[in-house]
Amino acid sequence: MTQDRTFDIVAIGGGTAGLVTAAGGAGLGANVALVERDRLGGDCLWTGCVPSKALIGSARVARHVRDASAFGLGVPRQEIEAADVLSSVRDVRAQIEPHDDPERFRAMGVDVVEGAARFVSPHEVEVDGRRLRARRFLIATGSRAAVPPIPGLEDAGYFTHAEAFDRDTIPGSLAVIGGGPIGVELAQAYRRLGADVTVVELLDRLMVREEPELADLLTSRLRDEGIRIRTGRIVTRVDRAGNRRRVTIAPPATAEAGPGQEGRAETFDVDEVLVAAGRAPNTEDLGLDAAGVETAGGWVTVDSRLRTSRKHIFAAGDVTGGFLFTHVADHEARTVVQNALFPVRANIDYRVIPWCTYTDPELAHVGLTEAEARDRHGPSVSAHVYDIGNLDRAIAERAAMGRVKIVVGKGGRILGGHILAPGAGTMIAEISLAMKVGVKLGTLASLVHPYPTMSEGVKRTADAYRRSTLTGWRKSAVDLALRIGRALPP
Known part of the structure; x- marks a missing residue:
């Protein structure tokens, strides 16, 4: 040794x-x-960030091809070759591998x-x-x-994101166990690449760490794309059914559950099961x-x-x-x-941690949700919203779906920002920086944003905040200034 x-x-x-x-x-x-x-390289390079975003990119292109008529383009329907798609994902990973x-x-x-x-x-x-x-x-x-101890799951067979990118096939039908970021991202990607997808989530909504109204909008988008979503359900067992898997789901057992709850169970058959139920x-x-x-x-x-x-x-x-x-x-x-x-020590700073779920549209988050902010800071909290569908750039991109929501406390201090939009992961950086250095929301209204961009959604939300402050003495001051201005000679 x-x-x-x-x-x-x-x-x-x-x-x-x-x-x-x-x-x-x-x-x-x-x-x-x-x-x-x-x-x-770890999970990020091999089984997480890099290959998942490459797969999501392929799925986005597949969606654009199917929706080409909305852009005035007549593109013949393309057959998706799963092996080619997954090979391209591995090619992207190989290009980034030398970094590590x-x-x-x-x-x-x-x-x-x-x-x-x-x-x-x-x-x-x-x-x-x-x-x-x-x-x-x-x-x-x-x-x-993490793989939950579901009866029959091991014998029936399943895969996780760790195996997803070294496969050569897209399942014809898929059950996704878990409605968090990994499950939702892959559910949408597989659906766009041709799979019939059902998401099963124990809690009463998807993406429970996110601002509820934005998570609900994203859920509606996923349903519109044909993904079946079963919230408030637990997978009670998985069985082999020939070459397929039979998934049984039911409401979670509770102390209040009365006789007959077992009758509320339902089953469906899928080709494969993806487990995305935590870490x-x-x-x-x-x-x-x-x-x-x-x-x-x-x-x-x-x-x-x-x-x-x-x-x-x-x-x-x-x-x-x-x-x-x-x-x-x-x-x-x-x-x-x-x-x-070094002898000079530092405490880790978690005050401003942004994150993003890379669905289409992306769902980005920094700071507190509105409910969290009200619990901590009381009645001084207000929330200001702008619908992305009103932006000229969103209309031009045929992406008129999404929302910006910024939560503020006393004096306009930003407590949280939430964006559902194409490119939300990039847009959230502006709000994160403002929170980090103490820039108030009203100041963002005076920042010049390039036109036309999605980032104008942040500015428009800041405009909405400014308008909301024009009450009481501020409104009276504005009215007085207008009267004085009208009285002045041109």
């Missing part, structure tokens, strides 16, 4: 948090090791170690017989799709007990500086169970680099 020098930091996990920590640390002159048991190539990181000075790391003490991990000792460690092993942490094989690192439900617990119960061991990314987004893992890794390598 060999042991190397003592590293400044060893990052365990080659996803976003590990990669950013390794690159940032090495760039600052630290001795860094990066351990990965599979392939650098091990040799690229070795050229930065990172010791890239291939294998599974396991703590053998608070200051050492073992990787295939090699021991790595470090002053600091980062646990960044990420998460995986589980990748911590079971890390030897965390030997390191003295505490967990809660398998998720690594951290403080405001991203330190675990062992202060020299940090954790970032999905494995902490917080915001399970690539951009948050990047944000956390930058904080880890500072706190692990």
Whole structure:
């Protein structure tokens, strides 16, 4: 068994948090090791962000081709070759893969170690017989799709997003278990590529973390595209039915449920089942007990500086169970680099965390929903809305569906922003920046936006806020100014 020098930091996990920590640390002159048991790039490159957006892009084009007549174009109906679509998705992934190539990181000075790391003490991990000792460690092993214990599911067969992009077929019919971002994104993409799709969600609506009225608008859009949505239902079992799967769903059992509830169950047959019902942490094989690192439900617990119960061991990314987004893992890794390598410490800042679900239209979110804001800040809260369908650019793009909703507190301080629109993930950055630096909503009304763009939706919402403030003495002041203006000579 060999042991190397003592590293400044060893990052365990080659996803976003590990990669950013390794690159940032090495760039600052630290001795860094990066351990990965599979392939650098993590869920984002291989089974998440990159291939899913490539598939969504293909599905969007398929939709545009079918709707070409709305643009005055006569395009013959095209047959979708699933193998070609999925091959193109893998081509996109291959183009981005070099960004996370091990040799690229070795050229930065990172010791890239291939294998599974396991703590053998608070200051050492073992990787295939090699021991790595470090002053600091980062646990960044990420998460995986959680599979609920549904009777019959294992025997009947299913797939998750982790397998979706290495297949060569689009199922003729599909049941999606879970109505969160992953389930909804893939449901729409598969539907546009020709699948008959049913989404089953335990809660009473899809996308429960989102502003309800925007989530409801998106749900209506999905239904209009032919997706069957069964909310307030749980999958009670899945059985083989020849070459297909028979899915049984029912309302969830409650203490108030009376006799006969079982009669409300329903069944339907599909070719395949996609499970998108949450995430589980990748911590079971890390030897965390030997390191003295505490967990809660398998998720690594951290403080405001991203330190675990062992202060020299940090954790970032999905494995902490917080915001399970690539951009948050990047944000956390930058904080880890500072706190692990330098004497000036920083607390992680989660005050302004935007996110986006990449449906069509996209659904973006930052800050509080209206209900959350009213619970926290009381009657001073107001919400201001603008329908995207009124924008000239939306009409020109034949995309006149969506909404901007901005929630403000006393004095126009922005508490939350929510956008359902094409490009919402880009549009939300303006609201995020305003929240970060304390720019009030009224100020956004005076910002010049290029015409015609979707971003004008933010400006129009700010205009609506300004108009809402013209009451009481402000309205009287405006009326007085108008009277004075009319009395002045031209």
